[in-house]
Amino acid sequence: MIETILSVLSALIPGSILGVFYFGSLWITVRQLPRTTYPIRLFIGSWLGRLAVTLLGFYLIMDGQWQRVITALVGFIAARIWLTNLWHPQRSLDINLSQNK
Secondary structure (H helix, E strand, C coil), X not given: CHHHHHHHHHHHHHHHHHHHHHHHHHHHHHHHHHHXXXXXXXXXXXHHHHHHHHHHHHHHHHCCCHHHHHHHHHHHHHHHHXXXXXXXXXXXXXXXHHHHC
């Protein structure tokens, strides 16, 4: 039982870290786009870098077992949900207030 928990956590935590890296980098890129001289270069370069690091991370986490990729993907998606809530916690409230005016 302990081995199963450690096996799941050994894929879930790195998947979450990859998610924080990927979506954190995306957030930084989007915020920098209006300030840059070459937005296309920044966008494509950032996308390629994020994609390469994330795919390499998933490959290393996998370690030949597809179940570990699924577990890492759950952590990746959980990181996305967490960061979305962290960065836009009152978005629905803003929409409701604007509709009442």
